[in-house]
Amino acid sequence: MSELNWKNIRYQLLKGGMAPKYIDRTIRELKEHGLDLKNKALADGVPEREAELNARMALGDEQSLVNQFLNRPELRSFTSRYPKIFYLIGPTLAALASLGLIASLLFYLGSTRTWFSTMSAGTDIAFLDKLLVEGLLFFNCYLMVPSLVIATVVFARQRMVARLWPLLGIITLTVLGSGWAYTLHWPTDAVNGALHINWGYSFLPRSIRGDHDLQNYMQIAITLLLAAVTWRFYDPWKNLRSSTTC
Amino acid sequence: MAKTNAAFMSGVPELLVLQILGRQEMYGYELVRAIKLISNDRIALAEGVVYPTLHSLEARGFLKSKERSVGGRSRLYYQTTAKGRKRLAVLQNEWQRVSDGVEAVLRRLQCLN
Numbered sequence: 001m002s003e004l005n006w007k008n009i010r011y012q013l014l015k016g017g018m019a020p021k022y023i024d025r026t027i028r029e030l031k032e033h034g035l036d037l038k039n040k041a042l043a044d045g046v047p048e049r050e051a052e053l054n055a056r057m058a059l060g061d062e063q064s065l066v067n068q069f070l071n072r073p074e075l076r077s078f079t080s081r082y083p084k085i086f087y088l089i090g091p092t093l094a095a096l097a098s099l100g101l102i103a104s105l106l107f108y109l110g111s112t113r114t115w116f117s118t119m120s121a122g123t124d125i126a127f128l129d130k131l132l133v134e135g136l137l138f139f140n141c142y143l144m145v146p147s148l149v150i151a152t153v154v155f156a157r158q159r160m161v162a163r164l165w166p167l168l169g170i171i172t173l174t175v176l177g178s179g180w181a182y183t184l185h186w187p188t189d190a191v192n193g194a195l196h197i198n199w200g201y202s203f204l205p206r207s208i209r210g211d212h213d214l215q216n217y218m219q220i221a222i223t224l225l226l227a228a229v230t231w232r233f234y235d236p237w238k239n240l241r242s243s244t245t246c
Numbered sequence: 247m248a249k250t251n252a253a254f255m256s257g258v259p260e261l262l263v264l265q266i267l268g269r270q271e272m273y274g275y276e277l278v279r280a281i282k283l284i285s286n287d288r289i290a291l292a293e294g295v296v297y298p299t300l301h302s303l304e305a306r307g308f309l310k311s312k313e314r315s316v317g318g319r320s321r322l323y324y325q326t327t328a329k330g331r332k333r334l335a336v337l338q339n340e341w342q343r344v345s346d347g348v349e350a351v352l353r354r355l356q357c358l359n
Contacts, residue, residue, distance in 0.1 A: 022301075029274055029297055029322055036275040037293065060294040068298040074305045075298065 006031070009062055014160045016070040017080025026069065034059050079159060087165035091152050091173040095145060102140045106133065119193030125186055137182050137197075142219065145177030149227045157234040170227050178219040259291055259299045261341055264308060264334040268326035271312070274300060277324070300324055308333050 006027050013023045034055045041051035059065065069075055079086040110116045113129055149170050156166035179199040187193035201216060266272070266280055274296050282290050291299075303309040308330030312323050326334065 025322070026297060026301070028320065030294060032273075032319060032321070033275050033293060033297075035319075058293045060292055065294045068295055069301075072298055072302045074302055 004030075004034075004056060004059065004062055004065075009066055011160075012062075012066045013069060016066070017076040017159075018069065019077035019079070020158055022075070022077070030059060030065070077159070079155075080161065083161060083165040087152065087156065087161070087169040088172060089169075091148050091169050092176060094148055095173055095177050098144050098148075099140060102136050102144075106136055109133070115193075116195075119187050119195075121187050121192050122189050123187045123193070125193075130186060134184065137184060141180045141182055141197075145174060145219075146223050146226055148173060148177070149223055150230050153227050153230040154234060157231065170224070174220050174223045174227070178216050178223060181215060257337070257340075258289070259295070260303065261334070261337045262289070262291075263296075263299055263303060264326050264330050264337065267309060267324050268331055268334060271323040271325040273321040273323050303330065 010023055010027060013026070014020065018026075037055035037058050038051045041054055042048065046054065060068075073081070109129075109132065115125060115129065115133065118125075152166055152170055152173070156163075179201055180197065181199075182195070182197045184196075185191065185194045201213060262281055263277065266277060266284070272280060275293075277300075278291055278293055278296050300309060300311075304311055304324065308327060309324045310327050312325070314321050314323055
């Protein structure tokens, strides 16, 4: 049928705070409804062009359709109703949860494979065990926060939310999450093994912060740069992708 | 067919939708047709308006939906839930009270005239 501008309807519903998945469903229902109206008119002997126009008029104009949805706050997504909770507190809680999970996993693996009690000099620790521990530590200290930050940016861009809360959330998460650093020495024939994990910045006492300030500041800068690049290029990338997809 | 007076329609779609979908599950288009048919064309919901109403009722737990493929087309069928039936009872009482009140006023004033 002579189409409503679905792209514009989708855009306005997104801007109004409705979730993309929900919008897809709504548009699908409206399109099917329009097709039913047209088929009914065709079955009644109305010429095709007229049937299309009538169906479109019966569905309503774009703006009134959009307003009907946006006038109902219960149809707005949780993220648009509570952006503070979602974008500010959510990523921070997610980082803490990931940290807890990784710490639990490390302690679990450590206790079942007796790493922590056998890191005395001369202990031979399997290569795969070393790889696993170093991988988890590296992910926790260097990859987890950038991953969460990028996920937050992509989520915010998909929903076309205003910058304020995602930005505050990203900064909080980056600062909190970039303060981690670790040193790990596996045991050698002569020296005991050691694992130290610390968090801090130079404005904290030296006993707390450790010696990783420059590395932590670099991590903040790189993470924020990644966030800015993702924010800037998400839409062009998405448009390019949709234009190359059949 | 006379156009339905919007000012009188506040809350009515919710009542009608819960009532009809309590009897039989339907998709949006079927529902609009059913309302027209059962009301003898006295009530006609605007075609696009039925979806915000359906979605709102679903978001509040008064309806549930199920997707089905019928004749090669995907349909979303809606049905009133137990919570929706309770809500329907409340709305029916409210409607009856308002309707009785309006009727009483009209009759009284008619008598005075």
